[in-house]
Amino acid sequence: MSDNGRLYLGIDFGNTTVGVAAIYPPVDGEDQSTVRYHVIDRWRVTHTREMGRSRLPTRLAYSEEGFHLRSRLWGYAILPAAPANSWFKLPLDEGIMSRVRDGRFIEDKWTESVGIFRQSEGRSYKEMASTFLSYLDEEIRIFLRRAKLHNLPKTLTFTYPATWSDESVVTLREAIHAAGFGTDEGDQVVMGPEPLAVVSALMKPDSGEIKIKATDAVIVCDCGGSTIDITSYDIVTSDLRPPTQLTAHTEPLLGSTCIDRAFYELVSTRLIPNFDKLGLRETSPTSMMMRDFEEVKRKFDENSAAYRHAFREVIKFRQEYACRVYLLQSQLRDLFQPVVTRICNLLSEQIDEANRVAGKDIINKIILIGGFAGSPYLESAIRQRFETNEMTVYRPDRPENIIAASAALWAKEYDEATPHPTYHYGVEFGQGPDNTVTDDIAWFRKKHERFDQPNTRKAIRVKCTLNTKVHGTAVYFFRTRICPAPEKAKEGVELIGAMTLDLTTLINAGTPAEGDDVVFRFLVNVGLQEIDVAAFIDDYHVGRQRIPMA
Structure with missing residues (x-):
C-alpha cells in the first residue's frame, strides 16, 4: 500500500440503514488510475445471520433505559427486548415531516415495536443522529485500523436526498461534525445529493456498471425502507459538467417497511393467538420472527419455480411455547402487491412530470437503487410495466451499495479537482x-x-x-x-x-x-x-x- 495515499469514503446515511464504501490508495506498482471499492461488511452483531451484511440498521438505544449494561447500543447490537429509536434521520428535513404530520402517519403496535420517531428522554432527532454517527465514526476507525490504513488522510462524502432544503443539509452537516467526522489532520467532509452521485458515477467509462450517453435522460428510483425518492436528469453532456436535474420527489412512508407493517398486521390478527400479550422480545425488528420474515422478504419472487410449486416458509416464534407461522405464496403476494403497485404508479407519474418539464418525451432509462431495489418481485414488476424498446430498466448487481460506492468515487474526484492549500x-x-x-x-x-x-x-x-x-x-x-x-x-x-x-x-x-x-x-x-x-x-x-x- 502506498504510504502517501489518501482514503476516499462514501457514507450512505439512510433513514432505515447505513452503508459505507471505501476506495483505497493503489498498491505499490499499481496503476494510479485503478479504483478498488471496499464495502464495510464487518459490524458488531448479536446474531450470526447478520455477519457479512453490508448495511447496518439506523437504530439507537440508550443504556439508562435499563435494558443493557453496554453503553453503545446501535445497529445490530440492539437486543430484541430493548426499546429503540428509529427513523431519526427523516425528521432532519422539516419539509418531509410536515407531510408526515398531515395525517399520513398512524401510530400503532408496529410503529411502537420499531421505535419509529421515538425520542428517548426527550432527546432531539439531531442529537440522536449525531450519537449514531459518532458510533459509526468509531466503527470505521476500527475497520481502517485492521486494514492498517488508519494513519492516512481521508475525504468523506455524505449523501442526502435531492429534495432536501439547504437548512436540512446544514442540520445534517452539523450532526456529522458533532459526531467527529473530519476532525483528524488532513481529513475533509464533502456532501452531495444521492441520485447525482449515482448518475455521475455511472457516467464514467470505467464504472463497470452502465454507459450513459450524452443524449440520455434518466430517472433514478431510490427504493429504500421508509421512502421512495425519484429524481430525473437530462445528461446533456458526458464531460465534467453535471447533469441537469429536471424533477425530484420524495414519497414518505413508502418502502420495504410497508411490507413489514402489513406482515405484522397479518400475524397479529390472523396467525398468532394472543398476539397483543407479546413483548418487544418477540415482535421487534431484531426478534426471531421479524429476522426470519426479512429473509423471506428478500428472496420472494412469484416467478421462481421453487416458490411456484411449494412455498411454505417457516417463521420461528417463541415465548412460553413455540409457534410456527406458515406463509403461502398467495399471502406474500398480498403483502407485496399494494406496495409495489404504489411504487409503479408513482414512478409513472414522475416520468410524465419529467417529460413535461423537459417539454418532450426524453426519459429513456430507469435506474433502480436502494435496498428494496434488490427485491426480485419489485424489479420484475417494474420491468414488466416500463421496459420497452424505448425505455431501459437498469439495476446494479448490489443496488443497496451503489450510493455509498458512488459517494466514495465522488470524494476521489472532488479531491483530485480541488486545489490543496499548503498553509x-x-x-x-x-x-x-x-x-x-x-x-x-x-x-x-x-x-x-x-x-x-x-x-x-x-x-x-x-x-x-x-x-x-x-x-x-x-x-x-x-x-x-x-x-x-x-x-x-x-x-x-x-x-x-x-x-x-x-x-x-x-x-x-x-x-x-x-x-x-x-x-x-x-x-x-x-x-x-x-x-x-x-x-x-x-x-x-x-x-x-x-x-x-x-
Whole structure:
C-alpha cells in the first residue's frame, strides 16, 4: 500500500440503514488510475445471520433505559427486548415531516415495536443522529485500523436526498461534525445529493456498471425502507459538467417497511393467538420472527419455480411455547402487491412530470437503487410495466451499495479537482476592548483542508469584557506550514494581514454597557483565493477585511 495515499469514503446515511464504501490508495506498482471499492461488511452483531451484511440498521438505544449494561447500543447490537429509536434521520428535513404530520402517519403496535420517531428522554432527532454517527465514526476507525490504513488522510462524502432544503443539509452537516467526522489532520467532509452521485458515477467509462450517453435522460428510483425518492436528469453532456436535474420527489412512508407493517398486521390478527400479550422480545425488528420474515422478504419472487410449486416458509416464534407461522405464496403476494403497485404508479407519474418539464418525451432509462431495489418481485414488476424498446430498466448487481460506492468515487474526484492549500490560516485577537492581550492563534483553515463549496463560512467567537474607553482594536491574520500549527506566533508563522474593529457605534448605543461581557463573532468566508472576514458584536457590524491567501 502506498504510504502517501489518501482514503476516499462514501457514507450512505439512510433513514432505515447505513452503508459505507471505501476506495483505497493503489498498491505499490499499481496503476494510479485503478479504483478498488471496499464495502464495510464487518459490524458488531448479536446474531450470526447478520455477519457479512453490508448495511447496518439506523437504530439507537440508550443504556439508562435499563435494558443493557453496554453503553453503545446501535445497529445490530440492539437486543430484541430493548426499546429503540428509529427513523431519526427523516425528521432532519422539516419539509418531509410536515407531510408526515398531515395525517399520513398512524401510530400503532408496529410503529411502537420499531421505535419509529421515538425520542428517548426527550432527546432531539439531531442529537440522536449525531450519537449514531459518532458510533459509526468509531466503527470505521476500527475497520481502517485492521486494514492498517488508519494513519492516512481521508475525504468523506455524505449523501442526502435531492429534495432536501439547504437548512436540512446544514442540520445534517452539523450532526456529522458533532459526531467527529473530519476532525483528524488532513481529513475533509464533502456532501452531495444521492441520485447525482449515482448518475455521475455511472457516467464514467470505467464504472463497470452502465454507459450513459450524452443524449440520455434518466430517472433514478431510490427504493429504500421508509421512502421512495425519484429524481430525473437530462445528461446533456458526458464531460465534467453535471447533469441537469429536471424533477425530484420524495414519497414518505413508502418502502420495504410497508411490507413489514402489513406482515405484522397479518400475524397479529390472523396467525398468532394472543398476539397483543407479546413483548418487544418477540415482535421487534431484531426478534426471531421479524429476522426470519426479512429473509423471506428478500428472496420472494412469484416467478421462481421453487416458490411456484411449494412455498411454505417457516417463521420461528417463541415465548412460553413455540409457534410456527406458515406463509403461502398467495399471502406474500398480498403483502407485496399494494406496495409495489404504489411504487409503479408513482414512478409513472414522475416520468410524465419529467417529460413535461423537459417539454418532450426524453426519459429513456430507469435506474433502480436502494435496498428494496434488490427485491426480485419489485424489479420484475417494474420491468414488466416500463421496459420497452424505448425505455431501459437498469439495476446494479448490489443496488443497496451503489450510493455509498458512488459517494466514495465522488470524494476521489472532488479531491483530485480541488486545489490543496499548503498553509494553515489563523486569526489572533491581539489587544481586546478590555485591554487584555490574547496572543493565542485560532486556526480556522488547516493545511490540505478542502471544502465542498467554493466558499465555506466558519464562525469564530471570542469573549471579553467591554471597556467603553477603547473605541478600536485590531485582529491579525497568520499563516504557517508548521504541523501541527502552533498556538502562538513564532518563527515560521507569517503575518499576512490585519483588521481594525470600530466599536464607536456599539459604545454610543449604550448597550452593552461598561463592564458587560461581549462576544465577538468573526464570520470567516474561506474562498480559493482570499479570506473574507466580517466581525460582529450582537447585530453590530464592527469590521470587515479581505485577506489574500497567496
